[in-house]
Amino acid sequence: CTAENTEKTPGRELKSPVAVTPDNRPAGSPAPKAGVRVLVAYFSATGTTKPIAEYIAEAADADLFEIVPAEPYSADDLNYNDNGCRANREQQNNDARPAISGSIENMGDYDVIFIGHPIWWGEEPRIIDTFVETYDLSGKTVIDFCTSGGSGISQSESNLKALCPGDVTWLTGKRFAANADYEEIQEWTESLSLTE
Numbered sequence: 150c151t152a153e154n155t156e157k158t159p160g161r162e163l164k165s166p167v168a169v170t171p172d173n174r175p176a177g178s179p180a181p182k183a184g185v186r187v188l189v190a191y192f193s194a195t196g197t198t199k200p201i202a203e204y205i206a207e208a209a210d211a212d213l214f215e216i217v218p219a220e221p222y223s224a225d226d227l228n229y230n231d232n233g234c235r236a237n238r239e240q241q242n243n244d245a246r247p248a249i250s251g252s253i254e255n256m257g258d259y260d261v262i263f264i265g266h267p268i269w270w271g272e273e274p275r276i277i278d279t280f281v282e283t284y285d286l287s288g289k290t291v292i293d294f295c296t297s298g299g300s301g302i303s304q305s306e307s308n309l310k311a312l313c314p315g316d317v318t319w320l321t322g323k324r325f326a327a328n329a330d331y332e333e334i335q336e337w338t339e340s341l342s343l344t345e
């Protein structure tokens with residue numbers, strides 16, 4: 150999607166549309182609750198989810214981690230019209246766990262984790278399953294978000310709930326359109342009451 154509202158979100162630049170406070174938070178963005186540390190972890194195969202994740206990180210004053218596949222996805226890998234393409238094969242196999250390049254050393258420091266991804270065949274890409282199984286998310290608050298051509302977040306949320314420890318607190322996730330702007334994302338992030 151190339152639709153861009155130059156009034157509200159010039160280009161897909163993260164910093165330019167928003168005035169920042171001296172501590173680098175967007176103007177009007179409340180401070181996080183004392184002691185709450187927030188991480189936005191995302192996978193974006195074709196770059197659509199990436200700016201959404203960046204906006205959430207800015208709105209929630211969070212750290213950002215890109216889930217990078219150890220083996221990058223080529224255009225052929227993502228050609229869902231080819232039933233044998235890598236992405237399709239992975240989605241057809243609930244046990245597929247594509248490897249992630251890099252890791253989060255200080256996961257224990259975070260209280261709240263946003264997990265972002267595209268929707269592939271109605272649910273989260275299997276590399277997201279790799280992610281949630283790699284780390285101990287016990288006791289954390291987790292929020293799932295996605296971009297898609299139209300499919301919603303609910304199947305991914307229920308899949309991830311089944312893979313995560315039972316004491317995770319789940320806040321309702323959200324699907325964003327490719328052209329979601331910063332205001333929409335800030336409004337949603339604030340509605341989660343991670344901030345005071």
Ligand SMILES: Cc1cc2nc3c(=O)[nH]c(=O)nc-3n(C[C@H](O)[C@H](O)[C@H](O)COP(=O)(O)O)c2cc1C
Nearest residue numbers: 193194195196197198267268270271297298299300
């Ligand atoms: C293999 C594959 C399967 C997809 N399946 C769906 C789907 O079931 N429903 C949907 O709405 N979009 C589907 N899409 C579209 C992506 O969810 C959408 O383009 C998304 O915004 C891409 O995000 P990204 O650029 O961050 O990877 C699929 C895309 C691929 C590559």
